[in-house]
Amino acid sequence: MSDQVRPPRILDVAKLAGVSVATVSRTLSNPAIVSEATRKAVEEAIAQTGYTLNFTARNLRQQQVGGVLALVPNLANPFFAQILSGISEVLRRHHLSLLVMDTTAVPDQPAMTVLAPYLNRSRSDGVIVLDGRLDPALFDRPGCPPLVQACEWIGGLAAPRVLADNAGGGRLAAAHLTGLGHRRILHLTGPEDSSLTRARRQGFLQGLAEAGLPAPGPGDSLSGDFTARCGRDAAARLLALPTRPTAVFCDNDEMAIGLMTGLIAAGLRVPEDISVMGFDNIEMADFCLPGLTTIRQHRARLGRRAAETLLARMAGQTPETTLTLNVDLVTRGSTGKAAQG
Amino acid sequence: MSDQVRPPRILDVAKLAGVSVATVSRTLSNPAIVSEATRKAVEEAIAQTGYTLNFTARNLRQQQVGGVLALVPNLANPFFAQILSGISEVLRRHHLSLLVMDTTAVPDQPAMTVLAPYLNRSRSDGVIVLDGRLDPALFDRPGCPPLVQACEWIGGLAAPRVLADNAGGGRLAAAHLTGLGHRRILHLTGPEDSSLTRARRQGFLQGLAEAGLPAPGPGDSLSGDFTARCGRDAAARLLALPTRPTAVFCDNDEMAIGLMTGLIAAGLRVPEDISVMGFDNIEMADFCLPGLTTIRQHRARLGRRAAETLLARMAGQTPETTLTLNVDLVTRGSTGKAAQG
């Protein structure tokens, strides 16, 4: 195979076109400043040699990487797929690659050791952090690229945040359920150390208070882990409670769907016996039975905004510290009037 | 801010340690070949200066990129999230980054123009193609990095393939349904130009034949697009058929769940009136009511195998052309004995 020949470099093009390498480079990056005739000659030579630019060389010279790193808590979670899709869309328009890293992929080693080497200007031009449980010290070191937090956030990390209005969603949920007459509402939360959980709970409690309900005690919430499995397991815990709630607000849709499945399997009717609400509006929310009432957040948009915010930071601007994206209520069949107590 | 100082380079470390840059480089990449004393001195100097390696420079010299590109047909589709997770896991162990690109992100431009610049050795060290509908000519050009096809495949593209046993899954589905006594089985397929669709249908037809059923006519299949929405829409099309099938085999779980939802909403009972099967075993298959009988494929494993196959190719080996991963039947509540015909 004579395929093994070296790929053409800029010098090969220059020789063929009868110009210097500088002129070829200029033709590529700023065609306007070379003369018509020269440009034609260079383009002809590029076509003949089959030349393609070596981006590593360009990046070295220009002190950049040409890519942005997304730190995802769990790549396998479909929730992040849509966010990544939004990020990818914006990055591509700016000729930046999307690098993806799963922060939980190495279970036994501390995140610090594994992740630290990647938080470096020679690895990426910017970082979007989607994991709210990382150590802020990880990012507080010289050489760390510009940072943006999205979706979740890290206490004590000053980087800009692009978030859904989690508290607002909690309030909407409380308003919806209390509006249907529910007075004993269980809250199935996410992990307690999650920033999402805290914000949604705070908004939910505020919403209950605004509806004139007394502050619920500790027995009015169950702690989950955002999985459908734990939602199903929560059904049994719920049924064992001394007084049964007439409605449940779940911190995400997976748990809500798991819970509904568990409740219906146990013989309850949704929403006649008990109402169930979720949060996120994943696609399946529209395809379970009954359809899941939930709080919609626009994940692709959140990804886009995060990417745009990061680009602003990379350009040296200082965008607003926190960007909050609206959420709204999507009413489906899983919630209904409270049964007569 | 005196933060604006240049990050330390290898020369700074060398000076401080009183050695040459070559020695520092060797200490970093192959500590065994420098003497104990020198190594200590260099490590000390690295710690003092806070030096970190510039990977762009290393990559330029070593003629590599340090990353692998995954071409995904639709990043927002959770199906690919798990595959990417598997890919990511293997790549990380080999100190390679994962670059992700959505092949459909630019709707109006031809994939050729958009994608071609990325299929270059200066952009990635290898490519995993997850999109079966790309033009093979895209990859048949000088400078294209080593290639592996995963999950879907492209006719006429010689690169190694890592696939689930789609035909085998189709056979399993046919065997399961015919074993339950079903004789009139509808097949809700994916898009007709998808390699997945063709393989699953071929296996399904073979399974029917093996069960002694006559070859079904064109009226025995409906064509879908892998979305839950089209599954739900298919319910109406099914109910309008002159003779109603007693079972439906869907080419993926989303369509199956959508179909079940539509059928149940229309008053049918699953599985008493009609059995429904899916393909993939997505997480929700276990959390719908009834639970969805389906064909399980191990997506994370498929991602891992694809990455491993690519690494072998990158190392100059020529791995087997097609690696087929086992699938198996997961029986849940959505399928049951055929109603008396």
Added chain:
DNA sequence: CCACAGTGTGTAATCGGTTTCATCCAACGA
């Protein structure tokens, strides 16, 4: 006729590492 501005181009330094090759030195056997 000369100074000067403006345009287009070439030369060479530069980005920050890796790696080849040469050199030095100590240990060893003849």
Added chain:
DNA sequence: TCGTTGGATGAAACCGATTACACACTGTGG
């Protein structure tokens, strides 16, 4: 004592682009 071997190290070439700077040339105004 001397050549040989092998291990550790340094000097400099190299990866392939970008870009600061110099320079040549043209046209203009004084």
